[in-house]
Amino acid sequence: MLDKRFVRSFFNWLEAAPLPELLAKRTELEAALEGFREPEARRDARFLLKHLIREILEQQLFGRSNET
Numbered sequence: 141m142l143d144k145r146f147v148r149s150f151f152n153w154l155e156a157a158p159l160p161e162l163l164a165k166r167t168e169l170e171a172a173l174e175g176f177r178e179p180e181a182r183r184d185a186r187f188l189l190k191h192l193i194r195e196i197l198e199q200q201l202f203g204r205s206n207e208t
Contacts, residue, residue, distance in 0.1 A: 142184050154191060159199045166192050 142150075157165070169192060173185040 141180065142187070150188060151191070154195050157195075159196065162192060162196050162199065166196060 154162075166189070169185060169189050173182060173189060176182045176185055
């Protein structure tokens with residue numbers, strides 16, 4: 141299970157990362173997920189991937205979510 145500090149750091153990074161960085165990390169995370177055999181590691185990776193993909197789609201469709 142992911143600890144609160146890691147999750148907080150992940151979401152802070154996710155909100156600030158530019159689209160090219162998000163796309164690169166998606167590729168890395170998908171590759172890592174394929175290599176995981178432990179159910180907990182796979183569940184955590186799917187959780188991170190789900191939120192990463194959501195942010196990618198949001199940026200592609202609407203631009204940066206935190207632009208003012």
